[in-house]
Amino acid sequence: MRPSRRFFVGITTIAALFAVWAVLTMVTGTVSTGRFPSPLQFWESARQVLTVGYADATLFAHALHSLKLVVMGFLVAIAAGIPLGLLMGWSRRAEAFVNPVFLLIRPIPPLAWIPLAILWLGLGDAAKIMVIFFAAFVPSVINTFTGVRMIEPHIIEAARMLGTGRRRMVREVLVPAASPMIFTGLRLSLQASWTTLVAAELVGALAGLGRVLNVAQQDIYPAMVMVGMAAVGVLGWATTRLLAMIEARAMPWLPARA
Amino acid sequence: MSAIVFESVHRQFERDGKSFPALDNVTLTVADKEFVALVGPSGCGKTTCLRMAAGFEAPSSGRVLVGGVPVTGPGPDRAVVFQQFALFPWKSVEDNIAFGLRNRKVPADERRERIAGAIRLMGLEGYETAFPHQLSGGMQQRVAIARAYVLDPQALLMDEPFGALDAQTRVVMQEELVRLARVNPRTVLFITHAVEEAVYLADRVAIMTRRPGRIKEVIDVRSIRAAEAWDRHERVEDVMDLESFVHLRTHIWRSLREEKVGGER
Amino acid sequence: MTADARPPSAAQTVGLGAVGLALFVGIWLALTLSGIVPRQFLPTPIDVLTRTFELLAHPFAGATLPVHVLSSFERYAYGFLLAAAIGVPLGLLMGRFSWLNDIVTPVFDGLRFIAPIAWVPFAALWFGTGIGGPIMIIFSGAFPPCLINAYRGARFVDRNYIEAAQMLGTRNMRTILEVLLPASFPSIIAGLRVGAGIGWQSLVGAELIVASAGVGYMMVQGQSNISTPTVVAGMIAIGIVGLLIDVLLRRLETHVRRRRGLA
Ligand SMILES: Nc1ncnc2c1ncn2[C@@H]1O[C@H](COP(=O)(O)OP(=O)(O)OP(=O)(O)O)[C@@H](O)[C@H]1O
Ligand SMILES: [Mg+2]
Numbered sequence: 001m002r003p004s005r006r007f008f009v010g011i012t013t014i015a016a017l018f019a020v021w022a023v024l025t026m027v028t029g030t031v032s033t034g035r036f037p038s039p040l041q042f043w044e045s046a047r048q049v050l051t052v053g054y055a056d057a058t059l060f061a062h063a064l065h066s067l068k069l070v071v072m073g074f075l076v077a078i079a080a081g082i083p084l085g086l087l088m089g090w091s092r093r094a095e096a097f098v099n100p101v102f103l104l105i106r107p108i109p110p111l112a113w114i115p116l117a118i119l120w121l122g123l124g125d126a127a128k129i130m131v132i133f134f135a136a137f138v139p140s141v142i143n144t145f146t147g148v149r150m151i152e153p154h155i156i157e158a159a160r161m162l163g164t165g166r167r168r169m170v171r172e173v174l175v176p177a178a179s180p181m182i183f184t185g186l187r188l189s190l191q192a193s194w195t196t197l198v199a200a201e202l203v204g205a206l207a208g209l210g211r212v213l214n215v216a217q218q219d220i221y222p223a224m225v226m227v228g229m230a231a232v233g234v235l236g237w238a239t240t241r242l243l244a245m246i247e248a249r250a251m252p253w254l255p256a257r258a
Numbered sequence: 259m260s261a262i263v264f265e266s267v268h269r270q271f272e273r274d275g276k277s278f279p280a281l282d283n284v285t286l287t288v289a290d291k292e293f294v295a296l297v298g299p300s301g302c303g304k305t306t307c308l309r310m311a312a313g314f315e316a317p318s319s320g321r322v323l324v325g326g327v328p329v330t331g332p333g334p335d336r337a338v339v340f341q342q343f344a345l346f347p348w349k350s351v352e353d354n355i356a357f358g359l360r361n362r363k364v365p366a367d368e369r370r371e372r373i374a375g376a377i378r379l380m381g382l383e384g385y386e387t388a389f390p391h392q393l394s395g396g397m398q399q400r401v402a403i404a405r406a407y408v409l410d411p412q413a414l415l416m417d418e419p420f421g422a423l424d425a426q427t428r429v430v431m432q433e434e435l436v437r438l439a440r441v442n443p444r445t446v447l448f449i450t451h452a453v454e455e456a457v458y459l460a461d462r463v464a465i466m467t468r469r470p471g472r473i474k475e476v477i478d479v480r481s482i483r484a485a486e487a488w489d490r491h492e493r494v495e496d497v498m499d500l501e502s503f504v505h506l507r508t509h510i511w512r513s514l515r516e517e518k519v520g521g522e523r
Numbered sequence: 524m525t526a527d528a529r530p531p532s533a534a535q536t537v538g539l540g541a542v543g544l545a546l547f548v549g550i551w552l553a554l555t556l557s558g559i560v561p562r563q564f565l566p567t568p569i570d571v572l573t574r575t576f577e578l579l580a581h582p583f584a585g586a587t588l589p590v591h592v593l594s595s596f597e598r599y600a601y602g603f604l605l606a607a608a609i610g611v612p613l614g615l616l617m618g619r620f621s622w623l624n625d626i627v628t629p630v631f632d633g634l635r636f637i638a639p640i641a642w643v644p645f646a647a648l649w650f651g652t653g654i655g656g657p658i659m660i661i662f663s664g665a666f667p668p669c670l671i672n673a674y675r676g677a678r679f680v681d682r683n684y685i686e687a688a689q690m691l692g693t694r695n696m697r698t699i700l701e702v703l704l705p706a707s708f709p710s711i712i713a714g715l716r717v718g719a720g721i722g723w724q725s726l727v728g729a730e731l732i733v734a735s736a737g738v739g740y741m742m743v744q745g746q747s748n749i750s751t752p753t754v755v756a757g758m759i760a761i762g763i764v765g766l767l768i769d770v771l772l773r774r775l776e777t778h779v780r781r782r783r784g785l786a
Binding site: 152155162251 | 345346350360362409
């Protein structure tokens, strides 16, 4: 009966928090709505941005813009990161070749690339994709690399004794064998992509959820800030769920987790 | 011809910067279509021998030949059954068995036929689309054997293939292997710790000394099996009850015990 | 598992690495010196080094580089310590008392998908851009790993320890302090390390957006002055500090693990 109790407690907690929020902001006025919006203000702002729009576009357009950039940066990063991770994992010589440069770049947090990206590419989409690339690239390389190194040697030997050529070795043995770790890397990459995009858009952008947050902050419009944050959370959640679904589809052979 | 020949094979290994011998002058021939079992104390170098024949390792000196040609690397003419099964967890039973055939670009029709044959032979019908983790240990082992057999390899290299099985499954697998050997005889190098298993399955049993390993003694089982007509008995336990069997087994046991207790050379 | 029949020798490893590094620096130099990329956008490695040394002594954006780094680090330390001081005890309590876990988890899960950096506007609104705002951002980045790892550590402590403690009549508070805390220590340290990394990242982000001091602020100033070497010098400084924090906590982690015989 524990799951149902958990569910009940969860619902109650959320409801209680909501009630406290409503009472403090709307009834007693303990919390100034100039700093923390009331549920009503939140609702009004959400309606405003959904219908009329805010910061030059509707919420839908902003969200789509952000989503597009995240997906593009993420895809470019993993399209480069997974093969590099495979190569570095598979060949110690390739690892030795790439490692010093990789170690040099890796400690720089992706967010620290933002000013450089703006200098090079301005405030448009290209700069965002560049920083998302740097954010999403590293986790996908590292985890793919680790995934390959963790492959049971017997599996590779079995493939060798069955006469597997290079191409089939990569496609049918290395990639599937490393795929649990590769997906771990993708999850981290996706998370990093969102964080970086929001930061980059906050620093400067022409559209997107970060711009909603930025303009709302400048307008001292806390309810809109909250709407923007909620949108960031919902999109982050949705893309993570989507990736989890792809992961489950891609690896039906994994024993079901308890 | 697919005889496996070890010609004065030596193998050194490095550990902690020191080099030590694992195999010392191993000379052994597994004739074409002969079943040779390799027994010896733990760590004496049995797996190392098998891995050399498979092409995963090279001798430090001496030669390993298969079918008269020195081994340079692994290949589908020598199928290996690993002690740890080494199935591909992401492939179904069918796809595991098909993998080697696809590598060889066997046409789809022929492939389907051979896979179906191997599945029947190993009693895996109904599990074609199951993934390895959905099978019992014994079934996984049978898939590993089917994956090797389906290639119709010149030589089969099996490293304690039944080591991880429970007693009942083990007996079933032994009987199956004997049956297969009659239907489709192959050159087999078979490593085991179980002396009974070696005597029951093999044409000859090679006993190794403790490390550094050498071939100490090779015992001809085939002539006794024929003379005493072991093949009349269907069941393992009936064969194992025969006086001639017990005699051979005891002989090998003694030989191995010498190695373990007083065998330091 | 790798494809190499035998691993490359130490000399080969160093050699290959040197070639890789030389190629990297070579392409960089070729791009800048040939004029394909204007030097203003991509300074040469020498420009960057010169600028870095210059910044050590000459103030830019109100302070020298070391002073910027120190001011960043100060805020970082406050935010991180706050996250650890709240996250670890809360995680332990959640591991010990499942009702608390049932209450906190839905709230936590609801906030989990909001990138820490999205808190910047609120942080600025509530706590200003001086020290309070950035601290809140670091906190929001470093808090989740601290909490989760302490929770996991406490949750998966061998029941036997707790039951043994209870059998000996140990009270709840002491069970937590003397059984749960030490037993989940390795997991907690691992969480602190992850949190420290995310916290440092978040600080950099916060300073880029709202700050009036710190390395991030210096970089933004460099960006608006189109002083690319300053920006790259900032990146290097951030990388080095982040690396030092990581190395330090990694040391601590292996030390703790080794003492527990987990190494
Ligand atoms: N790659 C290696 N590096 C260093 N030493 C090795 C390596 N492979 C095997 N050895 C050593 O060589 C010796 C023989 O090993 P091998 O695995 O062939 O023994 P075995 O007869 O198969 O033993 P068991 O019956 O326990 O499986 C052992 O002492 C082992 O430690
Ligand atoms: Mg062995």
